[in-house]
Amino acid sequence: MAGAEGTAGHRPGAGPLLLGVRHHGPGSARAVRAALDAARPRVVLIEGPPEADALIPLAAEEGMRPPVALLAHAVDEPGRSAFWPLAGFSPEWVAIRWALRHDVPARFIDLPATHTLAWQREDTGTPEGKRAPQTDGAPDGEGAPGGDGAPSGEVRPGGDGAPGGDGAPGGEGAEDAPADAGVRVDPLAALAGAAGYDDPERWWEDVVEHRGVGEGDPYAPFLVLEEAMAALREVHGSGGHDRDLVREAYMRLQVRAATREFGEDVAVVCGAWHVPALRRKTAVGADRALLKGLPKVKTDMTWVPWTHRRLARAGGYGAGIDSPGWYAHLFAAPDRPVERWLTKVAGLLREEDRIVSSAHVIEAVRLAETLAAMRGRPLPGLSETTDAVRAVMCDGSDVPLALVRDRLVVGDVLGEVPESAPAVPLQRDLAGLQRRLRLRPEAAERELELDLRGGTDAGRSRLLHRLRLLGVGWGEPAASRGSTGTFRETWRLRWEPELSVRVAEAGVWGTTVLAAATAKAEADAVGAGALAEVTRLAEQCLLAGLADALPVVMRVLADRAALDADVGHLAQALPALVRSLRYGDVRGTDTAALAEVAAGLAERIFVALPPACAVLDADAAEEMRRHVNAVHTAVGLLGDTPMAGHGDLRARWHGVLGVLSGRDTIPGVVRGRAVRLLLDDGEVEQEKAARLMGLALSPGTAPADAAAWIEGFVGGGGGMLLVHDERLLALVDDWLTGVPAQAFTDVLPLLRRTFSAYEPGVRRSLGELVRRGPRPGGGPAGATAAGPPGFGADLDRERADAVLPVLRLLLGLGPDGAGAQDASGGELAGAAR
């Protein structure tokens, strides 16, 4: 168009205007805007999946706010998907918006997602393949100048750099760094190395991003870059991405088609890496041949909201840029980016109550600029400003700096997508699951009993648990009626219309219910505040069958447990964990990791419990007793699981109880409880227990403490145990009768205090028992081998017989039972034991 010549002198070369960019580079974005303004093309071609052409107008809608991502997924397999994230400062986004504003058509020209997703299928299993879709630059925001950031992408451990497709939450599972990581060429690194930089990203920033556009030729940066890339590609060819050749062939065909339609006024925005390939003249036939016979899969596209955190490398499946917040700032700041940035940092630090004055900002700016000069950079970059913030505003400490990084450098920006965007694949996946599990969404509330031993019911349970994790409260667990078995679950189901909205929101977590729930659980675990939250999450993961999320949750759990200094929290966490272990058993999940963590937790409790029990007031002591009880039960269950490296947990727990029982600074209720637990486990003999009781109740002890000891020893429970456990009663009885007459009046108030809390019926039974005296032959001494300690060794024949008529009735044996009577009586008696 004539306008081009008018504004900027000359347009580079003939043919379409090729704008090579770095994905997610704010400098590139600004340069693209300037170049488009100067050239005023009649059509803008953008590297991206052409299926999304229909979605481009949505970008102009009110409700659309970047960062967003284009999501492509296979229709019949929502788990197979790829993302092309776009931030406000992405050149592609800028190009789209420019085209929409100037009423010029914009088109995506990359290889269609239908092929890239099919490639993904082909190489399922090999992580490398998954990378295919990313081919597009979008994903590779990584800095690679070329769309293919791939090179830099690969260096990173799987997950992150993964452009688009892969790391996407919905992607199938974690991928590992491709095996051939080292082989591929990183074009950027090669250029940076030639320029004497050790960090390619920094070189790119210095040379391209930080160069102000505006004055001078808007095309110049692109020309220079193209030359550099051409030189690189001469040496490195496709850089190891053979599929790039196919993509580039497709792009060439598209550009050619556009040129036929619109003449020379065509602008192409693509990764800088691709520019030389698009410039090259090739035979149409050759390009067509390359594209022949590509695999296909039916795909669907939509916009999904994205976040800065997810763009960042740290996010796990981001676009691989470290500092989206900084880039957004660079792109948005009209001038003096460093001053504005440091003012922003100062504002944040002030909000967090750090003293930061304007003088600090001035000094920080000076330091950043001098540092940049000393490092030979044209403008202070993120590293200079960060160094300056650390030295001037943070007293050299990295702690406030972490806050700056989290809030500003990465940032909390959340994108939005208009309601008219097509449905997310998660909804599709859920619908499929509902069909398969024959679980209709109904508005009416109903109860659902699940027997987890059956395949379908187990699947339903997992689905409901996963949805709960995702915040889709379709089912609420209800108390099971009748049965307390761990293989039974009761749910109350009700599908509210707004749940559909929830499902749509949950779409950011992944494309299938499983993947989304896994991602959500992991994120929740990392963000959880209290230890108990993480344990609960671990439990939920087991219930929901999220085996992939467990390692993360377990790691967080172990970390939290290690750092939590409050033994109460640890003690609360342990029972839930042990419970999870048992669920795991029922559902056949691998719980080795869980057992390991539980054992570690138990060990920490063992170490920390005795000091934590010292010097407590009555309420705290009561709480501590509950903890001791809970840990005792948990260790009992845990001790059954053999664990390498953790020795005999029970024996060590008994050691801890021994310490607790013998230390005077520990409140009576805990001491009494410890003695009792040891006695029950047969770790302490009667005589020793009696001696300890005498000690605790002797005149030297404060009355309240002595009463607490008794309370801890005989246990709450309203004294029923005392009625039934003769051994226990005998202990108290022996001690009481041994109290000298003159001391008795002192002890009396204590006993009254404990026993008056019992029910009248219990007190009467106790009185009767004491009056009757020790049972002949039964006695505490006899309670050794048979039966639980403290109970009679033998059956009370008379009372056992009384049960028989009812049993016969139940079993339908008839009242006269014939000759079998004796035998069955014996059996039943045996069973009753």
Add this chain to the structure above:
Amino acid sequence: MSVPVEPTPVEPSQHRSAPANTGAGEKGRAGAAQAGPEALRPHAEDAFAAELAALAAQDDRPRPARWKLSPWAVATYLLGGTLPDGTVITPKYVGPRRIVEVAVTTLATDRALLLLGVPGTAKTWVSEHLAAAVSGDSTLLVQGTAGTPEEAIRYGWNYAQLLAHGPSRDALVPSPVMRAMAEGMTARVEELTRIPADVQDTLITILSEKTLPIPELGAEVQAVRGFNLIATANDRDRGVNDLSSALRRRFNTVVLPLPESPEAEVDIVSRRVDQIGRSLDLPAVPDGVDEIRRVVTVFRELRDGVTTDRRTKLKSPSGTLSTAEAISVVTGGLALAAHFGDGVLRAGDVAAGILGAVVRDPAADRVVWQEYLETVVRERDGWKDFYRACREVSA
């Protein structure tokens, strides 16, 4: 990282009563040069004179006023490198490049530099070499103690002169800071946080107004371009005499980290232990490296709050657990092994020392230590002897 040497600098020629503002550049050097080969430990600018001269000869970058080298060359002097003519500059500080760059840049922007770090992180070492490279003189030093008076930072009086001739410039005894101001040099203040708060405050005017009033004479000393100040402080001692925010604002702070890799730290510890052992005439003990590695591992893990394999988090005790402490634990262990043991450094010899270094707070630290023993040490392959020894001393 370089071996952290905390020198107790001998200042041969500080107490002269020459007028501060007649700054003859070479006078400080004369005394040091005389000390020459006799000195137990030569100053940085003397020990590395050849390197400094080579750098100065080839340094064509712009130099701030009165700097002997350009900032870039100062950074090279500290971090090491090879000059175009092949001269090899030995690294003085082995650590993150960023830290040295920020430190040098700070001095170039005429802001004062505060080096923070736990004991044994080469703060003094870095400050000495910075001063030597920037000003060619590292001897303008104020040693901060709880008893440091204002005179040490401002000026004192020669009372004989004062009584005989009344107040005059001749009766004034300038402090190192005053001389640095007059001559445009780099002054150093060691252990800034140990100096009483009211004495610290004298620095505020010096650093912001760059002037030192002498009300007795109705005069002042104005800092000449090139003046700057490097202070070191121990960030574990923050509570001692914490800097007021007014003073703190005048400093750019650089925190010197502990050694990054275990190998570097093992290296530092064994080198220092060797030196100390020789000076204490301890009998040579063979093959202590494994035990040293173990001590360093324990210290690092507890300090960082995570095991070396990065898989288990730990609580950290209240003590510093610096490299310097690891050195003293090993030295103590060596003495035990040499005098009371079989001459080989064993787990039992270091166990008590480690316990003493870790358990500073009898209640909280003991739990931390026991947790560490039970959850980490007990399971580790080849650490059985160490576990047993620690159990013995902890019981």
